[in-house]
Amino acid sequence: MTITFYNTLSSKKEEFLPINPENVRMYVCGPTVYDRAHVGNARSAVVFDSLYRFLKEVFPKVTFARNFTDVDDKIINKHKQTGKPITEITEETIQWFHEDMDTLNVLRPDFEPRATETIPEMIELVKDLVDKGFAYEAEGHVLFDVTKFQGYGVLSKRSMEDMIEGARVEVAPYKKNPADFVLWKPSNEGEVGWDSPFGYGRPGWHLECSAMSKKYLGESFDIHGGGQDLIFPHHENEIAQSYCACGCDAKHHKYANYWVHNGMLMVDGKKMSKSLGNFYSIRDIINKYPGEVIRFFMLSTHYHQPLNFTFEGLDNAKTVMNKFYNALLNIKGEVKQEQAPSEFIEALSDDLNTPKAIAILHELFNNLNKEQSLEAKSKFVNSARVLGLLLQDAETWFKGDVDNEGEIVALIGERNDAKKNKDYKKADEIRAKLFEMGIIIEDTKEGVKWKKA
């Protein structure tokens, strides 16, 4: 079986050949923790969680690191606005993030390093870059000199000229070149910061991922992921730092081999983002739709494509998830965890083609309803598992948070009596009443079943 991924570095779909098949290593850029994550952030998390699950299915060991950016101007601003201590802000936000991820069936990565826990490594990296002549100090800042790295632009496919032409930002006067970026910046007294050979200050944003990926995965690893909006400048700058620190060039590098980027989540044709204000927090949506529905909705589009966020789309996803769980409800018996069917794995092997995999899931679903066998159930459930779906008990899915079960059962009893007396008018009235309560009735050979709509 051949596994392929679209590699942003080469702009091509490539065969995936891990450095060490006994331990596949991946790094994904995580959130800046100053506020609740929105659904766009969730897409990235769900996509790479699915990649993680898929790799775990195929390889004996996968090491996955995803960072928390817990030192950043946005956090400092929030602290200034609210007066809340910075650690309180970051701790609280990390906890929210974990809660949201849990409801989306997103597994915890093997490592979740925080930038503030990696300061010594970052300072070391800056020192290294200065010593090797790739970085310079100016007005308390340490800046990376992009002209010293021949390969600058390998990932985002831009030339220096493009960047100068396209410049929309005012260039800080202390920069030698407009594209130079900050490795270390000064902090004022009383502001968050650390002592360093370049003065009291804090790291630039790009630095942490280079330092953390090296710390937890080594100088070379397999996959580096993130949203497409991180390609430039974030990942381009990471490449510049990390290549130069390890003394490699663009062709013979030692950093990440495969750069995988997910497409943006769109709202009315525009990217969902905090700055545009067109966002829903994950929490907002979780209150209306189960996490698995949101997850299914996200995986029904290929990760590389933009995905339009609509409530119609979520409703559609919910319909399908209800059908899936209904099938599990109807075919009794527990299923053991085993390897997913090869056709399903093959679909995912093709650049994590989740829509294709879901099409196969539908086939397995149809087959399950026809065969009604435990074997068919196993194939279905074990496929869904790789996508992080159908992980809960079907009963819980349909009845989980219903708090008036007694009333429902009583009404069903009344309806049964009415049916026995062939009083169908009354029976239908009770059914309609239950429907208004959000409960759906099914008359089956095994008796009456109920579930929430």
Added chain:
RNA sequence: GGCCGAGUGGCAGAAUGGUCAUGCAGAGGACUGCAAAUCCUUUGACAUCGGUUCGAUUCCGGUCUCGGCCUCCA
């Protein structure tokens, strides 16, 4: 302005140089007191103009439209 990407049936969304995507919705049927669930059958598409080809939704070029990045961003 520069760089990158996309345009598929009512909606969502894959693959593919010639034969069924798939799902939701719709239509007809089976089952049911009627429903629901399930099963069977079914309608319907490849932005546009050229080119290559025996044949193009699929390859190449132009046009139009849309989006992302170039500032923080998943």
